[in-house]
Amino acid sequence: MSVLRPLDKLPGLNTATILLVGTEDALLQQLADSMLKEDCASELKVHLARSLPLPANVNRPRIDLIVFVVNLHSKYSLQNTEESLHHVDTSFFLGKVCFLATGAGQENHCIIHRHTVVKLAHTYRSPLLFCDLEVEGFRATMAQRLVRMLQICAGHMPGVSALNLLSLLRSSESPSVEDL
Amino acid sequence: VNQQDLDPDSTTDVGDITDTEEELVKKCEEIWKDMEEYQNKLSLTGTKTLTDSNAQLSLLIMQVKCLTAELRQWQKETPEIIPLTEDVLVTLAKEEFQKLRHDLETVLSTIQLKNEKLKEDLEREQQWLNEQQQIMDSLNVLHNELKNKVMPFSESRIFNELKTKMLNIREYKEKLLITLGEFLEDHFPLPDDGNVKKKKKNIQAPTAQLITLHEMLEILINRLFDVPHDPYVKISDSFWPPYIELLLRNGIALRHPEDPTQIRLEAFHQ
Numbered sequence: 001m002s003v004l005r006p007l008d009k010l011p012g013l014n015t016a017t018i019l020l021v022g023t024e025d026a027l028l029q030q031l032a033d034s035m036l037k038e039d040c041a042s043e044l045k046v047h048l049a050r051s052l053p054l055p056a057n058v059n060r061p062r063i064d065l066i067v068f069v070v071n072l073h074s075k076y077s078l079q080n081t082e083e084s085l086h087h088v089d090t091s092f093f094l095g096k097v098c099f100l101a102t103g104a105g106q107e108n109h110c111i112i113h114r115h116t117v118v119k120l121a122h123t124y125r126s127p128l129l130f131c132d133l134e135v136e137g138f139r140a141t142m143a144q145r146l147v148r149m150l151q152i153c154a155g156h157m158p159g160v161s162a163l164n165l166l167s168l169l170r171s172s173e174s175p176s177v178e179d180l
Numbered sequence: 181v182n183q184q185d186l187d188p189d190s191t192t193d194v195g196d197i198t199d200t201e202e203e204l205v206k207k208c209e210e211i212w213k214d215m216e217e218y219q220n221k222l223s224l225t226g227t228k229t230l231t232d233s234n235a236q237l238s239l240l241i242m243q244v245k246c247l248t249a250e251l252r253q254w255q256k257e258t259p260e261i262i263p264l265t266e267d268v269l270v271t272l273a274k275e276e277f278q279k280l281r282h283d284l285e286t287v288l289s290t291i292q293l294k295n296e297k298l299k300e301d302l303e304r305e306q307q308w309l310n311e312q313q314q315i316m317d318s319l320n321v322l323h324n325e326l327k328n329k330v331m332p333f334s335e336s337r338i339f340n341e342l343k344t345k346m347l348n349i350r351e352y353k354e355k356l357l358i359t360l361g362e363f364l365e366d367h368f369p370l371p372d373d374g375n376v377k378k379k380k381k382n383i384q385a386p387t388a389q390l391i392t393l394h395e396m397l398e399i400l401i402n403r404l405f406d407v408p409h410d411p412y413v414k415i416s417d418s419f420w421p422p423y424i425e426l427l428l429r430n431g432i433a434l435r436h437p438e439d440p441t442q443i444r445l446e447a448f449h450q
Contacts, residue, residue: 003229007219007222008222008223009219010216010219082232085230086229086230086231087229089227089228089229090228090229090242091242093242094242094246122236123236124230124235124236125235125236125240125243161250163243163246163250164250166243167247
């Protein structure tokens, strides 16, 4: 399957799967470890990928949330993300996609401007989170947030759907003046 | 689209009462069958991807449609609850109470810690207060003592101090004058009258009796302090001219600006 679809399989029992897409393998691995350390009522599964499309021959569960990790220090990371976005089905963007920008803490290493990622997230109507994944404390907090988001996207929180969450997250991100 | 909201919440873990369990399991299976149905329907719909240009618009439209559908679904359906048999109620109640107990225990330990800390703080502050009180007391005592001492002594003491000062200064002045007189005698004596008359017949021989430099200075000093607005002294014949020159050249005396026959002492004290 060259295009990732949100509801292509039946969900596993009490399972929630998250897919982290990004070029920084070490950071993704660390983030995955942090997430798995969180105690959560549902069973968590974390998949890592450098880019989409994913190899077709692997048997994987239904993906509930995709997080695109963009490293602000590398242009390649952004390019990779943009290309991978083309392999995601439209219906994923109803709250099951999230952008995570890392490396904003070190201003002098940032090649990609903040506004670029903000615009990208705005174009795809998805939430954008900032986190320096290299810092242990920030990473742990972000892992917590992602676990909560994942639970909602997998439908494990009764009464809140991924789309609801999206609308809730929207109000805190006002579109920048340039986009108006 | 939103059947995942109806996903069986797997926390319905009802102990060992079989009929309630069986009922629930049956319900779950029904829901699962529905899900499979919907899943099949979904797999028939095609996939669509986005490009950057059409992303915003199409996503917004899609979100509107989905939100409206979700809204309608929520308005339509009534919430289903699990059958509230006695066993279920008991289990649920147990769970609730355990949670409550756990929370209360946490609160209790927090409050206890806070209490202890407050006690420590109170003790510390009390100690500090005591120390401050002691300091205050000793300062008060000191203050009273000093207050009593100052009054009676001040007047007589100052008077005595001034008197001693005056005496010292007067003594010093006498000493200075004596030293000055000796110095002047040694280094600036009057010209020997006998010598002048014997050696040459000076037309300008002093007719008046010459006074010593010391006396000259005395006159100048006295004049300066007696009549400060007119400290000028007329040069008389008793002043030996070379000494006048000496005083003038060294800036000790000054001529009157309009009258060359008057001199005054330079006001070193002003």
